Amino acid sequence: MPGDDQPAYDEALRVVLGELTPDRWGLAHLPEVPGRGATATMTGRALAIVAELGADLQPAGWRLTGFDSSGVDHRRARSLLAQDLDALEEQAQGYRGAFKIQVAGPWTLAATVERPRGDKVLADHGARRELAQALAEGLRDHVADVRRRLPEVERLIVQVDEPALPAVVAARVPTASGFGRHRNVDAPAASEALEWVLAAIEASGAEPWVHSCAAGVPWALLRRAGARGLSADLATLSAGDHDALAEAIESGGTLALGVLPGTDPASVPTDAQVTESVLRWLDMLGLDPAEVGERLVVTPSCGLAGATPAWAQTALRLLGKAAGHLAG
Template sequence: MTWATGVGSMPGDDQRDYDEALRTVLGELPDLAHLPEVPGRGAPAGMTGRGLAVMADLGADLQPAGWRLTDAPGIDHRRARSLLAQDLDALEEQAQGYAGTFKVQVAGPWTLAATVEKPRGDKVLSDSGARRELAQALAEGVRDHIRDLRRRLPSVDRLVVQVDEPSLAAVLAARIPTASGFGRHRTVHPPEASEHLEWVLGAIADEGAEPWVHSCAPETPWQLLRGAGARGLSVDLDLMTAHDHDVLAEALDAGETVALGVVPSLDPERAPTETEVTERVMRWLDLVGLDPTTNGGSLVLTATCGLAGASPSWTAQALRLIAAGARNLS
């Protein structure tokens, strides 16, 4: 069976929009639904704010320059945690009896290190001790998050945690700007990058959940992510290189999950048909020499990235298209 799911973010700017996004996801993606993110509600609901809400032990606050670590949670950090709890309450109410596979998303350690500042300024990325502490706090927070989700969704037997790492490629290539904007942070070497990811992905696996990694950035090191413990890779098919295709084919052949982004995440001038979506996936499988009848069970269809910038009508249509494409491939 081929599956369909969303990457995570959905359009909207208030709680009613979140409730509607949740209804849409549960209705259109009954086999692999996900916890929607509605970042239009403000920084506490964005990817970084949601990641800090999950993180254990460390405090943070929102400054004019962005999120910064602090000795104790500031008002915006408390708001991020409260909003996450509120969203989970809504999920628990709407998803009573849901028994399919369920997915949640959290910002990864390197994306957080590249976007959050140390208490005295400059990114966490600039300090090896600070980035280690942040990654370990995230790993511990993810454990608590998974336990809370299992309590709220007792009928779900397969839980997926998608770690979002859109900044990983830039971290490895020394493309993250310093606070002044005139320089770039030094590259992080692959062994350290892998180690920090292993802490987070290992914590997910230790709790009996399935660790995926998503990135819609070019040059994402998919082989490194597999080596760090990712058992699912969520990719934008338009950004794949020949080497990436080989890595994804190896992952599928090994029984790991590949989530292919095949539907635009923004309103297109002309929407693809479900036949075109299906045929595009079939061409890719043929390109990498895989058979949908034997490898389709590990294949998931998604939009190319999050849908926060799309219109509500295209969002619903995009989810219907990937669901129809998954049914056709099955």
């Protein structure tokens, strides 16, 4: 969500809980407001959840510092997450229905966080294993904390964000020098790290989804790794992606489909137009909207952090109305 300070976070939480209520076909979530700084970005939030491993913030970005050796910015990231959860607990008292939280996945972290001695975690097999396992362990505690704060939530979803995964498996992540590329991660290794994380979510009583707004996502690999829901942006899908996602939803999985721009559009569509775009997609794949039911979720494309507050609220409202049309 947009904003660059704590009042903006409080407003984002108010909008999410107000617009995405179960009676409006909404899926409320714990918002992220990355404009508040590095401790609030996708990477900073995930490192705040990671167990045991410490990190600090360098000019080049986040860097691991070893076991239980957190820098001041890492401690600030953890403090900010706790503060945001306090605000959620206060504003969402008595909330029922489904609720979603999200975290950067093991491969996106490995491609963005540096080792203590330099270059990305991705370059070190042992380091990326430790980071993935620390993320899995931290998520167990995080899910338990959210459940304690929202005891009446009936269905808790954890969305694992993996925008860097296609680059990781295709050897497109640059080295620190910028002149080379890290070696690709093969499918068994990519799946293993995701399996640890998704299994930890499942074991905690939550539902694991995986989101990526990049092109070339290995959707079948994500399903084999344990993803019960997939999240994609319609504009980035290839013909092969369409088939893979149709197979996933026909097999009983959930699909969250990004159908509205994440930044202010030149002209605002109507809820009828949004609904029609989804129906055309379902028709192209031979899927019956009545049979898809609650296994299809409509979302903005890759988040709303770059939008104005007005468009962010309008987008959520439009999606709620479109979801109602699709369900009806």
